[in-house]
Amino acid sequence: MKVEIAKKHSGEFIELHSRMITRHGLITGATGTGKTVTLKLLAEKMASLGASVFLIDVKGDLNSFGEVGKLTSGLEHFLQKHDLEAPIFQKFSTLYWDIYNELGLPIRTTVMDFGPMLMAKLLKLNANQTNLLHTIYQIADDEGLLLLDFKDLTQLVKHLYDHNKAFEAEYGTLNKQSLGAIQRALIASDIDVFFGESVLEIKDLFLKDGIINILEASKLILNDKLYSAFLLWLLSELYEQLPEVGDLEMPKLVLFFDEAHLIFKGIPEVLLSKIEQVIKLIRSKGVGIFFISQSPSDIPDSIMAQLGNRIQHGIRSYTMKDIKHQMIPKEMLEKMKKYGVGEVSISVLDEDGVPTPFEEAVMLTPSSLIGKFENCNYYPEEQLNQKYRTPIDRNSAYEMLLKRQKNQVVSEQSTTKKRTRRGRKPDSMLTKLTKSLFSSFGRSLGTSLARGIMGTLKKY
Template identity: 40%
Template structure:
């Protein structure tokens, strides 16, 4: 809730606030399933929107779409409002834009294969190091030939082209094995079967369309509809990494702002780091560390702080920890590790508190005005002003088609790129091969005719060189041969009649 020019998150003995100018120092929302992370996420998203800051969040379960609808009063809500002593609480809807990589529950989100790049694309395709090296070669050859890689059919055509001409490129680019080419093509089929072809193409996403406010100066909440996407964890996590990298590379430096330009919430954040190669982990850590200077805040939502690498965790200044369960020694270690990330409060034992927290209750530590972590507070998180639960498909479709961006993104554009160029080259090459075959065949016929003509002329010349006696003998022999042939035929026919 936006109050007193701050984000009011929760209340213990005192109110707990997040300073807007410290919001781009990133944050963490952690806790076991069912402890209230989703409600906390909604409260934060609503507050940023009301503050005029656009928001992005991934809706894995489909229950964040209700940010588009005002909440309704109930006895339970009245009790919560009374507990927080909120005098001016009101139910509100917030400006929402729905997005979906598959174009089903929101506007299509697309990027080009070239923009994704070989490293992230190799992660989506689950390629090993050798196959990733081949993918780098394929991208380099495409660049050198000036071929655009926009969608998966472009990439497929390029992979097949490089495979067919591997010997030609080996000396300049390195060894290109048919086994690696085959593995890449097989994994591309798997990605296509999972709907990956919808993500690659044009028009590609313009992030400026996410960084907007409505007519009342509320920041748009961009919701990525992710229930289907989440079934492919590799594509889900790589999309989020790509998005973060693109923002980092394209946004200008802003320095310290009074409030962020935009805030991103990455749900199920542990997926970003699972099985990621070191080069990718280093890139994530670099982006998280430096993107705050672009005015962007990043908030990770996961079960335990230990789900994140230490280098990333050290960049998260604002922390909200919901309950963790400790039924095993391994779980106990996670609780202790989570407790150690806070500046301790002498009023309670942080380790014990983490296991005792009720649903909707959390340990909260925010950066103060000077960027110092506050002493951890045990507090209840405010209720959201929007509706609990989800929305029906009718309302979702109304919002999607009513968006000013609908005409921009709804129809896919397929311009000339690698697929068309390579297909045209193959057509020209095949026409040349066919014309050469035809030329060779005609040449053979011509040569055969010339040979027969020479033989005929030779016979003519030979005939002209015969004496009259030889010609008469030759003519007689021919006549005798004809008569013998006729007699044989008459004999055969006579036998058949009898």
């Protein structure tokens, strides 16, 4: 199947092949050149094919997919200028999400699910602190400690700081300086809103065929650490949970990641290599990804190489690096400096997966309402409202650790200096109590915990 997305100067239409959407894409351009409207158009085209869509609304003006479009004077002028016909106005099924639970259903995950790799990025830990965080997660995994929200992790780190010697025989040195740094990072962070229950079930992004999921991110984008980590977590969850489906005629899900440069800002090489791997393999799950940013140079070379469909709006200036990244002749880049709103240089994959030459064109216009809709109903699904809106605070590591601390008085003075026949010190009272504390939890998680490519917990 094909969908028309742009019109060449010659009058021919540029079509996007549905089988090539999972080869991913890129939308770039300077501020005010029309990237948001292009994102909206592509989201509608994907939904019209029956694919689910998940997009990020960083400016708060993409909440109007559920409203029928109309012919405004501005739209009429644009259509006349470029000799375009008005679209068939319609609305689309929409679902709204918001990590802060203000303009949509909250999205949450647990600290345990999130994993140490992404948590280290979120907390901006150095290499030594990151290694220690992996050990902390391992202790929690081994002992069946449920790390659900931030206070669970904070309490466990505090406990390990106070009793680090009791764990060194099995886990090696738990450096108190690094433990203290992790404690401070946890206390100082403003990202705890994302952690807890009920956890997002990926199947709810596929509530209906052709549904458009909109993440309200005008507040989230102000916290670039959380924004970046959230997108990486979502990508990881989709990869780990969706089944292999091969090369589909139509995608199952299309993601639009706006302000994509934030994903890669200050990213460690080890994590970047994991992202490259996920993006390469996730197409076999029926998922396509479009990155939106101001310049192709915002995207690492290894990621750019995997983006087959490219729509590039007007630019203000360019460098030699831009020429390399954009793979557009210098002459065309000069023309792009004069592009008006909606005018693009575009290259898409043909039906054989071969990139077409870049051509000048103008993007078609969306069918739903353009701009912010003031009377939006952000909670249309009552069943999902009941499932997600009220947080759940289960008995977990925080409560268990506090209870045991209240019931047991740990005294270093009772530590015996007697040695066993092998010359090893017998367990001190501190160690005995700590071991008793953790063994009393049992392996409440039930199974051995396995983690995926990006360190998030695999679901069985």
